[in-house]
Amino acid sequence: MNEQAPQLPKGQLTRLAIIDAALRLATQVGLEGLSIGAVAEMMSMSKSGVFAHFGSREALQQAVVQAYHLRFEATVFQPAMRQARGLPRLRDMMDRWLVQLGLEIDTGCIYVSGATEFDDRPGPVRDTLIESVNTWLQALQRVVKQAIEEGHLHESTDPRQLASELHGLALVLHFEGRFLRDDQAMERARRSVNHLIARYQTQLET
Amino acid sequence: MNEQAPQLPKGQLTRLAIIDAALRLATQVGLEGLSIGAVAEMMSMSKSGVFAHFGSREALQQAVVQAYHLRFEATVFQPAMRQARGLPRLRDMMDRWLVQLGLEIDTGCIYVSGATEFDDRPGPVRDTLIESVNTWLQALQRVVKQAIEEGHLHESTDPRQLASELHGLALVLHFEGRFLRDDQAMERARRSVNHLIARYQTQLET
Numbered sequence: 001m002n003e004q005a006p007q008l009p010k011g012q013l014t015r016l017a018i019i020d021a022a023l024r025l026a027t028q029v030g031l032e033g034l035s036i037g038a039v040a041e042m043m044s045m046s047k048s049g050v051f052a053h054f055g056s057r058e059a060l061q062q063a064v065v066q067a068y069h070l071r072f073e074a075t076v077f078q079p080a081m082r083q084a085r086g087l088p089r090l091r092d093m094m095d096r097w098l099v100q101l102g103l104e105i106d107t108g109c110i111y112v113s114g115a116t117e118f119d120d121r122p123g124p125v126r127d128t129l130i131e132s133v134n135t136w137l138q139a140l141q142r143v144v145k146q147a148i149e150e151g152h153l154h155e156s157t158d159p160r161q162l163a164s165e166l167h168g169l170a171l172v173l174h175f176e177g178r179f180l181r182d183d184q185a186m187e188r189a190r191r192s193v194n195h196l197i198a199r200y201q202t203q204l205e206t
Numbered sequence: 207m208n209e210q211a212p213q214l215p216k217g218q219l220t221r222l223a224i225i226d227a228a229l230r231l232a233t234q235v236g237l238e239g240l241s242i243g244a245v246a247e248m249m250s251m252s253k254s255g256v257f258a259h260f261g262s263r264e265a266l267q268q269a270v271v272q273a274y275h276l277r278f279e280a281t282v283f284q285p286a287m288r289q290a291r292g293l294p295r296l297r298d299m300m301d302r303w304l305v306q307l308g309l310e311i312d313t314g315c316i317y318v319s320g321a322t323e324f325d326d327r328p329g330p331v332r333d334t335l336i337e338s339v340n341t342w343l344q345a346l347q348r349v350v351k352q353a354i355e356e357g358h359l360h361e362s363t364d365p366r367q368l369a370s371e372l373h374g375l376a377l378v379l380h381f382e383g384r385f386l387r388d389d390q391a392m393e394r395a396r397r398s399v400n401h402l403i404a405r406y407q408t409q410l411e412t
Contacts, residue, residue: 030322108325115385116236116319130386164378164394165401171381172374179321180336188370195371199405 015053018043019067022060023110030113031061031125061125068110069132076100077139086150087197090143094166094193101170102186105177112174137163157200165196221259224249225273228266229316236319237267237331267331274316275338282306283345292356293403296349300372300399307376308392311383318380343369363406371402 008016021042026034036057040050054060080093101109111133118126144159153162169192177185214222227248232240242263246256260266286299307315317339324332350365359368375398383391 028326108322113322115381116314116322119314119385120234133386160390161394161397164382164391165375165398167382168374168378168398169371171377172370175321175377176370176373179325180339184366185370188367191367192371192374195405199401 011053018045018050018053018060019063022064023067026061026064026110027104027108030108030117031064031110031129032117034061034064036060058123058125062128065110065114065125065128065132069135072100072136077136080143086147087152090147090152091193091197093140093143097170098173098186098189098193101173101177101189104174105185108178109174112171137167140166153197153200154203156203162196162200166193169193169196217259224251224256224259224266225269228270229273229277232267232270232316233310233314236314236323237270237316237335238323240267240270242266264329264331268334271316271320271331271334271338275341278306278342283342286349292353293358296353296358297399297403299346299349303376304379304392304395304399307379307383307395310380311391314384315380318377343373346372359403359406360409362409368402368406372399375399375402 018039022034022039025038025042034057036050036054037047039060040047043050050060054063076093076096080089080096083089083092111129114125114129118129140163141159144153144157144162147153148155148157148159169189173185173189176182176188224245228240228245231244231248240263242253242256242260245266246253249256256266260269282299282302286295286302289295289298317335320331320335324335346369347365350359350363350368353359354361354363354365375395379391379395382388382394
């Protein structure tokens, strides 16, 4: 039997429900499409009621990025950490990332839309987005480094280079799967993961 | 001495100048940020004057995508076609694409921003964007095929797979160079091109 989850104060629960609705909305329309009014309507709340929980649209946008980040960690990163260090962990992480990317072909992704919305708009939302993406890229690099230490990838492997190449296959899967509606995009992404791992198992020329 | 360029009718010249201003604006603010009013202001024209040339904002957006496409062909695709069939042509095309991508780290790119603006907004602008991207991916594939025919790439190479992987390194260069402001992004992209070509020169495992 599961133990009862600790009861959160009602204000906290409302805040989480608002963030959840806002994240669903932002995934579809982008962080810049997010308005306190639209979120209030989804929640059947007044605008001032939503406003009272965040104080500004920017604070709501930041909370949405943080919520996405935590969810990504919980579904992609943390379960993979239970796998053995090295290639098993890296492969598991990529498998889980591809599952997540597959879902986002239908829904959209706030990292991808946020990158073009905030690329020349400095401020706390962009800072939060960049920090979140960098945290993920650094986690990927650590797992690659472990695979080198375990002797599963060749010692000449540059972890930052491989992390970027994995990031690239994720971006092209999103672009070609979602925008171009190419139903072979996922299959190609899986092949790219295998190609990249096979390549970095041997000495590289360049 | 250059021959004089053939004189275009004045209406045609104005139309081209409007498209040029609109393309510069769309590169920064996205195709969806484009308004007849803002373009009219850039051109010191009346809104109705700009409107008369296009008839609708959508038609102006389409004209901008077509102008970007023609410029991309003229700077990336056509000069590379003067190189010998096979790897010389593919490498030259990638070099030129990387130069273009390097410029777009500063300016933005209407393909990347357009993909998230129009991913769930059907209509003529999305159709024009998709057609333009697909034309480029098909051109890349043809050049890859020629490299296989010339024996410069291994016969097991899947042209669509390699075209997507080259597309992926372009997308990650834009994302990490422009949004994350990572000044190593171009260097990694160059290495990825070399890695990909080296990999597809040999038999692949998968």
